[in-house]
Amino acid sequence: MNNITYVGKHLLTLTVSRHAHSSWELVYCTEGSGTFHFDDFDLTYKKGDIVVVPPLVPHCNNSSDGFTNIHINLTDTALPFKSPIIVQDDGNQFLLQTFQAAYYHFNSDSDRRRLLLSPYGDLIYCYLLCYHKTQPLSKVVEEIESNIIQNYPDCNYELDKYLQSFPFSYDYLRKLFKKELGVTPHKYLTDKRLQTAADMLSYGYTDSHNIAEISQQCGFREPLYFSRMFKKKYGVAPSYYLESQSPQEEPTEDSVKIILES
Numbered sequence: 001m002n003n004i005t006y007v008g009k010h011l012l013t014l015t016v017s018r019h020a021h022s023s024w025e026l027v028y029c030t031e032g033s034g035t036f037h038f039d040d041f042d043l044t045y046k047k048g049d050i051v052v053v054p055p056l057v058p059h060c061n062n063s064s065d066g067f068t069n070i071h072i073n074l075t076d077t078a079l080p081f082k083s084p085i086i087v088q089d090d091g092n093q094f095l096l097q098t099f100q101a102a103y104y105h106f107n108s109d110s111d112r113r114r115l116l117l118s119p120y121g122d123l124i125y126c127y128l129l130c131y132h133k134t135q136p137l138s139k140v141v142e143e144i145e146s147n148i149i150q151n152y153p154d155c156n157y158e159l160d161k162y163l164q165s166f167p168f169s170y171d172y173l174r175k176l177f178k179k180e181l182g183v184t185p186h187k188y189l190t191d192k193r194l195q196t197a198a199d200m201l202s203y204g205y206t207d208s209h210n211i212a213e214i215s216q217q218c219g220f221r222e223p224l225y226f227s228r229m230f231k232k233k234y235g236v237a238p239s240y241y242l243e244s245q246s247p248q249e250e251p252t253e254d255s256v257k258i259i260l261e262s
Contacts, residue, residue, distance in 0.1 A: 002121035006073040007099075007106035013068070016061040024074040025053040026124065027061075028089075028099045034063030036084065043086055050087045050095060052128060057084060070099040077125055087132045091142040095127050140166060140173065141180045148185065152192045155221040159189055193219045194233050197226070201241055211238045 005023060010016070012032075027036075033046040036053070037060050045051050053059055061067075089095040102120040105112055137145065144163070151157040163173050163185065177185050197218040200209075209217070215226035215238075230238050 002077045002118070002125045003075045004072055004102055004106065004117045004121045005075055007103045008071050009103065010067065010069045010071070012066045013061075014063055014066050018058055018060040020056050020058045021053070021073060022055055024055055024077060024079060025051075026072045026074060026099075026128075027051040027053070028070045028072075028096060030068045030070060030096070032063060032065055032067035034061055034067045036061050038084055043084055045086055048089045048093070048096070050089065050128070051084065052079070052081055052087060052132075053084045054079075054081060059084070070103050072099065072102060072124070074121060074124070077121070079125065079128065081132075085132060087128050090131065090137075091139065092146060095124070095131070098123050098127065137180050138176065140168065141177050144173065144177055144185055145181065145188070148189050148192065152189055152219050153196070153217060155216060155219055157189075157219065159185060189219075190229060191233070194230055197230060197238070198234065198241065201238060214238075 018037075028050045029045050029047050031047055033044070036043045036045065036051050039058060043051060087095075098120055102117065102124070105116045105120070147162055148159065151162075160170075163170055166173060174184050177183075177188070181188060183191065197214055197220075200214050200218070201211075211227075212223040215223045218226075220226035220229075227237055230241070234241055
């Protein structure tokens with residue numbers, strides 16, 4: 001699935017003549033802008049856009065000032081798009097990094113190419129499915145979210161101080177963040193910390209860490225405050241949540257036979 005069969009680059013280019021591929025074509029614009037022309041409509045793109053073209057769709061690509069791109073041909077994929085679309089990369093440029101890595105490994109030695117291109121194809125597929133369904137965040141909200149994700153495990157992280165570094169009022173940032181992500185920045189931070197703690201409890205981190213240590217690693221300075229917030233979100237204390245997540249004993253072959261024969 002999601003086999004990358006070719007990865008290439010266009011350096012500064014004004015025109016790509018009309019053509020079609022038997023595979024999917026994914027074109028990441030790395031600089032400049034332009035327009036893809038199809039039989040019935042056009043798609044105008046800019047830096048950071050990925051133009052997704054289904055198989056056997058004739059198209060050409062023109063720009064008045066020029067563009068550069070990385071283009072990938074993908075086969076054996078379940079991409080659901082029926083017609084060409086544009087998907088926007090996010091502010092972290094994860095898709096750009098993946099396209100760049102795919103280009104590098106496509107042109108590297110055969111063993112590296114064989115081992116790594118398939119995972120990159122799967123990753124690009126997942127990014128495209130995820131990003132095309134969401135409205136892009138405003139730049140300031142994207143920056144705040146990224147900063148929270150990078151710093152939430154730090155007990156000394158001061159979100160208010162970070163928010164005050166913007167040339168906007170605190171109330172404006174709070175309302176804008178909630179409008180685009182559904183929660184305030186502080187609620188987003190707390191939920192991220194609690195979800196990480198729940199994941200650690202579920203995946204057996206208590207074998208080497210006690211609950212107080214887990215709370216600290218998730219950004220909570222006070223274990224009692226952590227326990228109170230955890231119970232408020234999940235309905236039980238962390239210790240009870242741990243017990244509820246303990247794996248049940250798997251049925252043996254004989255027990256399965258008993259069930260089937262009863």
